[in-house]
Amino acid sequence: MNNGIGIVMNKIIIEPIGIIHSPYITIKDVPKPPFFDEDIEAFAELNEKYSDGLKDLDGFSHAIILFYFHLSKEIHMYGKPSFEKDEHGIFAIRSPHRPNHIGLSIIKINRIEKNKLFFCNVDMINNTPIIDIKPYIRDTDIKENVSCGWLEKHIKKRNNFKFK
Amino acid sequence: MNNGIGIVMNKIIIEPIGIIHSPYITIKDVPKPPFFDEDIEAFAELNEKYSDGLKDLDGFSHAIILFYFHLSKEIHMYGKPSFEKDEHGIFAIRSPHRPNHIGLSIIKINRIEKNKLFFCNVDMINNTPIIDIKPYIRDTDIKENVSCGWLEKHIKKRNNFKFK
Numbered sequence: 001m002n003n004g005i006g007i008v009m010n011k012i013i014i015e016p017i018g019i020i021h022s023p024y025i026t027i028k029d030v031p032k033p034p035f036f037d038e039d040i041e042a043f044a045e046l047n048e049k050y051s052d053g054l055k056d057l058d059g060f061s062h063a064i065i066l067f068y069f070h071l072s073k074e075i076h077m078y079g080k081p082s083f084e085k086d087e088h089g090i091f092a093i094r095s096p097h098r099p100n101h102i103g104l105s106i107i108k109i110n111r112i113e114k115n116k117l118f119f120c121n122v123d124m125i126n127n128t129p130i131i132d133i134k135p136y137i138r139d140t141d142i143k144e145n146v147s148c149g150w151l152e153k154h155i156k157k158r159n160n161f162k163f164k
Numbered sequence: 165m166n167n168g169i170g171i172v173m174n175k176i177i178i179e180p181i182g183i184i185h186s187p188y189i190t191i192k193d194v195p196k197p198p199f200f201d202e203d204i205e206a207f208a209e210l211n212e213k214y215s216d217g218l219k220d221l222d223g224f225s226h227a228i229i230l231f232y233f234h235l236s237k238e239i240h241m242y243g244k245p246s247f248e249k250d251e252h253g254i255f256a257i258r259s260p261h262r263p264n265h266i267g268l269s270i271i272k273i274n275r276i277e278k279n280k281l282f283f284c285n286v287d288m289i290n291n292t293p294i295i296d297i298k299p300y301i302r303d304t305d306i307k308e309n310v311s312c313g314w315l316e317k318h319i320k321k322r323n324n325f326k327f328k
Contacts, residue, residue, distance in 0.1 A: 009293055012178040012232055017263050019173065033304040050263060052241040055253030059313020063255075066230070066266060068176055077216040089219030091227075091297040099181050099214060102230060102296050104268075106307060129173055132266050133255040138310045139319050140197040143270060146302045149223020155303050 016068065016129035018046035018115070024125045027071065032083070033105075033123050034158065041110060042122040044130055051115040054133075058112045062136035063119070067103045068129040069096035088150055103128075106136055180232065180293035182210035182279070188289045191235065196247070197269075197287050198322065205274060206286040208294055215279040218297075222276045226300035227283070231267045232293040233260035252314055267292075270300055 022042040024030045031037055044065065046054070057063060078087040079095040090098045107119040117133065148155055186206040188194045195201055208229065210218065221227060242251040243259040254262045271283040281297065312319055 009180045009183065012180065012293070012295075014176040014178055014264050014266075016173045016176065050241070050255075053254040053256075053263070055242065055256060056314055057253055057256040059311070060256065060315075061309060061311040062307050064268065066268075077214070078219065089221055090217040091214075092217075092219060092221040092224065092299050094298055094301075098296065099217070100178050100295055102178075104228065104230075104298060106305060108307075129176070131176075131264055132262065134258060134268060135256050135312065135315070136307060136310060137258075137315060137319075138312055139322060141270060142306050142310065143226050143272075143300065145225060146300060146306070147223070147225040148299065148302055150220055151224075151299070151301060155301075158303055 014131055016131060017050050018044055018130045020044055020067065020124045020126065020128040020130060022122055022124050022126045022128070024122065027125060030123050030125055032081070036121045036123065038120060040122050041118055041120050042124065043119065044117040044133065046115040046117070046130070048115050054112050054115070054117060057117070057133070057135060058109060060109060060135045062106055062108055063117070064134040064136055065105050065107055065124070065130060066132040067105070067124060068131055069101040069103050070127070070129055071125070072096035072101050075099055083154060084150065086150065092149065102131065178295055180295060181214050182208055182294045184208055184231065184288045184290065184292040184294060186286055186288050186290045186292070188286065191289060194287050194289055200285045200287065202284060204286050205282055205284050206288065207283065208281040208297065210279040210281070210294070212279050218276050218279070218281060221281070221297070221299060222273060224273060224299045226270055226272055227281070228298040228300055229269050229271055229294060230296040231269070231288060232295055233265040233267050234291070234293055235289070236260035236265050239263055247318060248314065250314065256313065266295065
């Protein structure tokens with residue numbers, strides 16, 4: 001396959017490592033981050049052959065879950081969240097309709113039992129395939145002096161809402 | 165394919181969206197986050213068909229790059245970074261030798277020119293295939309009250325080092 005930049009790149013085959021069990025059944029049920037429902041818990045159930053890989057993750061407060069937007073069948077170059085009026089490039093938004101359809105959520109770990117990781121800060125729907133889980137690391141994943149382009153005006157509104 | 169949890173899950177085919185051009189040629193050249201060399205710049209060159217997707221990303225200070233650890237041919241359930249003496253589950257570390265071999269870096273955006281995203285905070289080697297780019301969003305990606313299990317002792321050492 002030629003990728004348009006003169007370099008031959010092979011396709012990559014991903015095998016989901018597990019699945020999300022979530023009380024959110026349809027996309028409309030899912031809260032928009034950062035407005036999570038703190039009472040809602042979901043769990044990631046891993047293929048049992050990966051249970052050992054969860055060892056010591058329970059020492060972390062948060063984890064990054066990479067997952068597959070399995071309901072998205074389209075790829076768009078532009079899009080906009082429902083709260084925004086202008087369209088932006090697909091790599092400047094978090095839309096599911098992106099090349100490769102991979103999503104990222106940072107979840108709060110509640111507990112781990114064998115091959116099950118229970119968490120809150122849920123924004124995934126039920127039956128979402130899981131691709132990877134990584135520890136959230138304070139001094140590499142928290143950045144300083146962050147600016148957020150077209151999102152800034154919404155973040156300011158969100159902060160007003162949160163501290164009301 | 166049965167994934168061991170009683171649910172049939174299909175494999176997912178990923179097509180890299182571009183490639184990293186980095187001055188780091190071998191894994192040994194790459195700095196360990198968060199100790200980046202601030203003078204080093206790399207760029208992500210996307211397939212030209214995805215150029216439009218970068219629109220408005222330059223308003224953000226940081227982006228998340230998902231990439232493929234193309235040199236890793238092994239999957240381990242345990243591992244440890246070179247600075248740690250004990251082994252931990254693969255999902256509690258950031259090792260390349262993980263199921264699906266997907267890596268995540270949060271980079272600092274310098275500028276965007278057509279299909280090229282120039283950045284610093286580089287920890288990827290040259291020719292790394294890129295899977296996705298997402299905006300880094302202050303109020304969803306920066307978490308509060310973060311604890312980091314086995315890594316805490318190293319983070320405290322790093323902070324001492326940084327503020328020396």
